[in-house]
Amino acid sequence: MNQPAPKMTQRQVNDTIMAAMSPPTKEYYAWLALCLCGALIGGGCWAYQIATGLGVAGINHPTMWGTYLINFVFWVGIAHSGTLISAVLYLFGAPWRTPLARSAEAMTVFAVSIAGLFPFIHMGRVWIVYWILPYPNQRNLWPNFQSPLLFDVIAISTYLTVSLLFWYTGMIPDLAIIRDRAKGLRQKLYGFFALGWTGSQNQWRHYSLAYLLFAALATPLVVSVHSVVSWDFALSIAPGWHSTIFAPYFVAGAIHSGLAMVLTLLIPMRRILKLEEVITIPILENVAKTIIFTGLIVAYSYLTEAFIAWYSGNVAERGIFHWRAVGHYAPFFWLMVTCNTIVPLALYFKKVRTSIVPLFIISLLINLGMWYERFVIILSSPAHDQDPYSWGLYFGPTWVEYGILLGSFSLFFFLFLLFARFLPTVSMTELKEELTPRRRAQSQPKSGGQP
Amino acid sequence: MSATRPVLSIFADFDDLLAAITALQAKKIEIADVHAPTFQPELLTALKLKRSPVRFFTLTGGILGILSGFALAIYTASQWHFIVGGKPPVPRVPYVILAFEFCILFSVLCNLGGMLLLARLPKHKLPAHYDARCTEDRFCMLLHCPVAERQEIGQMLRKLGAEEVNDLG
Numbered sequence: 001m002n003q004p005a006p007k008m009t010q011r012q013v014n015d016t017i018m019a020a021m022s023p024p025t026k027e028y029y030a031w032l033a034l035c036l037c038g039a040l041i042g043g044g045c046w047a048y049q050i051a052t053g054l055g056v057a058g059i060n061h062p063t064m065w066g067t068y069l070i071n072f073v074f075w076v077g078i079a080h081s082g083t084l085i086s087a088v089l090y091l092f093g094a095p096w097r098t099p100l101a102r103s104a105e106a107m108t109v110f111a112v113s114i115a116g117l118f119p120f121i122h123m124g125r126v127w128i129v130y131w132i133l134p135y136p137n138q139r140n141l142w143p144n145f146q147s148p149l150l151f152d153v154i155a156i157s158t159y160l161t162v163s164l165l166f167w168y169t170g171m172i173p174d175l176a177i178i179r180d181r182a183k184g185l186r187q188k189l190y191g192f193f194a195l196g197w198t199g200s201q202n203q204w205r206h207y208s209l210a211y212l213l214f215a216a217l218a219t220p221l222v223v224s225v226h227s228v229v230s231w232d233f234a235l236s237i238a239p240g241w242h243s244t245i246f247a248p249y250f251v252a253g254a255i256h257s258g259l260a261m262v263l264t265l266l267i268p269m270r271r272i273l274k275l276e277e278v279i280t281i282p283i284l285e286n287v288a289k290t291i292i293f294t295g296l297i298v299a300y301s302y303l304t305e306a307f308i309a310w311y312s313g314n315v316a317e318r319g320i321f322h323w324r325a326v327g328h329y330a331p332f333f334w335l336m337v338t339c340n341t342i343v344p345l346a347l348y349f350k351k352v353r354t355s356i357v358p359l360f361i362i363s364l365l366i367n368l369g370m371w372y373e374r375f376v377i378i379l380s381s382p383a384h385d386q387d388p389y390s391w392g393l394y395f396g397p398t399w400v401e402y403g404i405l406l407g408s409f410s411l412f413f414f415l416f417l418l419f420a421r422f423l424p425t426v427s428m429t430e431l432k433e434e435l436t437p438r439r440r441a442q443s444q445p446k447s448g449g450q451p
Numbered sequence: 452m453s454a455t456r457p458v459l460s461i462f463a464d465f466d467d468l469l470a471a472i473t474a475l476q477a478k479k480i481e482i483a484d485v486h487a488p489t490f491q492p493e494l495l496t497a498l499k500l501k502r503s504p505v506r507f508f509t510l511t512g513g514i515l516g517i518l519s520g521f522a523l524a525i526y527t528a529s530q531w532h533f534i535v536g537g538k539p540p541v542p543r544v545p546y547v548i549l550a551f552e553f554c555i556l557f558s559v560l561c562n563l564g565g566m567l568l569l570a571r572l573p574k575h576k577l578p579a580h581y582d583a584r585c586t587e588d589r590f591c592m593l594l595h596c597p598v599a600e601r602q603e604i605g606q607m608l609r610k611l612g613a614e615e616v617n618d619l620g
Contacts, residue, residue, distance in 0.1 A: 005470075010488060010588035027563070134527060142527035146545045148540055154549055158556045165563055180583035195567070196574025199585050201498055203570040209492045209503040210566035214559065217509075226546065277597045418613045437465035438588070449589040 008277075010432045014177055017428045019180070020273035024421055026150025028272070042407005045400045054124045056188035056400045062382045063394040067401045068122035070374040071408055074257070075115035076156065076229050077250075077370060080222060081162050081258020086170075087218040096286045098430045100277045103269065104262050105167040106423075110415040111261075112160045114408050119152075121404060148231040155228040162221055166214050171206070172197050173429040196381075226254045233377065240320035240381035242306060249301040253373060256294035256340065259287055260366035267360045269420060278426050281354050288353035291366070295344035302337065316386065320397055323384050324376060328392035332372045333380075339369020456620035457483070458604065459580050460613040462590040465491070467612025472497045475594065481602060483593040486585035505565045512561025513554045515600040520553030521546055547565060580619050589614070 008016065049056050059066035082104035089097035120126045134143055143402055145151050174198035179190040197203060230250035233241040263284065270279040309317040324333045343365045347353045352362075383394045397405070419425070459535065462468040472494075474560070475482055487494060524546040567573065585591045596604050605616045 014587060047488060134523060140530050143532060145524040145527065145549055146536070146542060151545075151548050151552075154552045158552045161556060162559050169563060169566075177586045180586045195572045196577060197572070197586075198577060198581050199488060199572075200484045201487070201494060201500060202484070204487065204490045205495055205500050205573070206503040206505050206566045206569040210505045210509075210562050213506060213509050213562050217555050217558050217562070221552075224551060224555075225546075226550075429489055432588075437489070437491060439464055439466050 008435070010435060010438070012098035013431045013435070014181075014428050016275070016278060016359055017424050017426050017431070018178065018181065020275060021421065021423075028417065028421070032191065032414065032417050035410045035417060036112065038406050038410025039414050040407075042404050042410060045403030049121070049400055049404075050126065051241045056398060058394065058396060058398040060393065060399055062212065062385050062387070062390050063379055064382065065122070065378055066394075067375075067397040067405065070371065070378050071405060072115050072118035072122075073229060073250075073374045074371050075111045075118070075408065075412075076226065077254035077257045077374075078261045079108045079111035079115060079159070079163070079258070080226055080251070080254035082106070082111070083159075083166060083218050083260060084222045084255060084258065085262065086166070087215040089224065090215040091219065091243065094387075095434060096283045098434060099275075099283055099426050100262060100266065100287070100335060101430070102167075102170065102423075102427045103266060103425050104258075105163065105170065106416065106419045106425075107258075107261060107265060108163045109160070109167050110412050110419075112163060113415075114412055116156055116160060117408070144391075148228070148235045151228045152232055154419065155225045157223060160223045162214075162218055166218055169207075169214060170427060170430075173199065174424045174427060177428055178424070185448050223251055226251045233381070238381045238385055239314070239316035240309075240324070240377070240384070243305065245301060245305055245308060249298075250307065252294055252297040252301060253340075253370060256291065256298050257367060259291050259294060260363040260370070263287055263291075263359060263363035264367060265416060267356055267363070269425065273420060273425060278431065281356075284356075284359060285353050286351075287361075288347045288359060291344050291362075292347050293364075295341055296349075299341035302341065320381060320384050322381050323391075327380075327384065329376065329380055329383070333376050336369050336372040339365045340373060343369070455481070455597050456493065456601060456618060457580060458594045458595070458596045459582065459615075459617045459619055460592045460608045461582065461615040461617075462612060463588070463614055464590065464612055465495040465590065468590045468592065469493065469497050471592065471608055471611045471613065474607060475604075476599075478604075480597070480600075481595040483595050485593075486581070486591040488586055488588055488590075489582065491495065501568065503566075505569055508565025508568075509558050513558040515561070516557030517550045518555035520550030523553075524549050573585065579582075593619075 010239055057066055057068070059068075071447075085097065085104045086101040089101070111203050120129055123129060132150070134141055143153075172193075172195060173189050175194035176199065179187055179194045227247035227250065232248035234243055234246035236242060266279055266284070270276055310322040312318075324330070343362055346358070346362060352358045379394060384391050460471070462471065472482060472485070482498065485494060485498065525541050528541050531540075538545075541616075580593050582589070582591050594604070601618065605618075608616050
């Protein structure tokens with residue numbers, strides 16, 4: 001899985017990455033406007049829901065979580081891979097990490113921010129969201145720290161803070177490079193965020209160790225966050241949810257979807273920003289190979305989950321798994337199985353995983369499959385709980401929920417487009433670190449210098 | 452009146468810089484700072500810089516986080532002795548999750564805070580000797596050179612491969 005460093009000089013690395021930040025084309029602005037429209041539609045739908053009431057969403061007893069929680073889990077899952085790719089591959093010193101890491105980290109920050117919106121949207125009266133925070137109050141009421149929902153609040157806010165700081169800290173030396181090339185207001189702005197970085201040895205000495213520790217701390221956090229999300233379900237007593245496999249199953253699924261989203265973002269980005277020399281085909285191939293691995297873990301989890309239900313002898317557990325495969329929402333179950341476990345098998349063929357178009361299509365299908373995985377998990381258990389009257393009563397999302405879903409995707413791509421325009425999408429400093437520092441043998445003989 | 456003058460030398464080649472550092476150390480000339488575009492562990496060794504103590508900040512943050520997580524959960528639970536789900540008012544197992552998340556959060560905040568403090572960041576103004584080429588592809592070394600030896604040191608640095616030797620005095 002080794003990726004040789006691109007044959008560039010240090011200056012060429014800066015030139016190539018910063019060229020992507022040059023004034024964009026009309027095509028860029030068209031995409032930006034389209035994403036902004038989508039985000040505004042989502043915002044409008046949310047405003048309509050606030051004005052009208054939660055009844056405009058398709059949620060109904062007993063499927064009270066509906067698509068808002070599906071979107072929440074989906075976006076937390078997408079957020080997973082960014083920090084994981086960056087932190088784990090950094091700890092292992094994988095050379096193919098560098099061209100991907102910055103964009104993957106940005107993906108994490110935007111995805112977890114969007115995920116954080118969905119509990120607010122689902123709450124209805126969003127202005128009283130501060131009630132869930134532990135703050136001293138007159139009634140001496142505090143949140144219940146035994147609740148998995150509170151674990152979630154703490155875990156997601158920790159994850160957002162850590163991911164944002166990890167992303168920003170990694171960018172400080174690059175912001176200094178941009179500052180040193182910029183002029184006027186741009187120089188002041190980038191200079192402010194570069195914090196006065198000069199690349200002195202005192203700075204590098206503390207920075208390098210702090211960044212290593214950041215990566216070491218972010219790795220267990222990544223695993224814990226999606227485990228905590230899974231416990232929102234697993235700590236309940238609903239059939240299909242109350243399972244010890246949920247934590248590793250959710251973590252594997254999150255990495256699977258996150259890697260697919262990395263491909264979905266990077267494939268167009270490398271072309272639009274002309275970064276083909278940096279984000280090379282072998283790097284995309286390495287991501288594809290990792291997807292095969294995560295796809296197999298997900299397939300194993302599906303099988304194990306079904307086996308546990310059968311082996312437990314529990315009638316309700318067996319019933320829910322049978323119903324998922326043949327009941328009201330069976331097409332979505334089979335779509336999930338196909339997209340997440342069968343489609344990635346095509347990546348076994350080198351020709352598929354080294355061709356851009358199939359790779360992009362597979363990444364889109366995995367994203368679709370992973371959204372439906374959350375649909376199957378989150379909807380099917382309450383929609384088939386102990387009361388047979390309610391089985392199959394949930395008819396799916398309403399136009400308001402579809403609008404908010406569209407808004408979330410549009411906002412995500414809107415933020416990513418802004419990121420690609422204003423910040424370096426690939427770490428220049430780390431890419432330069434992979435190049436051997438220039439030695440005397442590589443340079444021209446100097447007058448008066450030693451040979 | 453100072454007996455030394457600041458001198459900034461710029462190197463294109465890494466091994467020229469290392470050779471210059473060794474030569475200057477042999478002459479007991481004070482190297483005030485070296486700026487590099489990337490992290491070079493060899494440079495830290497050559498300058499005999501110790502390992503960063505930022506790890507102690509991180510460890511302190513982690514310990515504080517664990518204590519704060521447990522303290523917050525136990526304090527809030529003890530305000531109302533409700534039995535929730537048949538569990539005791541102050542259960543230990545669920546609070547480990549809170550303590551873990553707080554441990555990571557506080558470690559990261561202290562790690563970043565420690566790094567900024569030790570690296571003396573943020574700086575509102577760049578140092579007067581700073582050369583923008585240091586973030587591109589050049590190595591810049593600032594010396595405090597004795598006035599009497601300035602010429603000799605300058606020649607030596609040029610001979611060792613410095614592209615430029617600038618007297619900043």
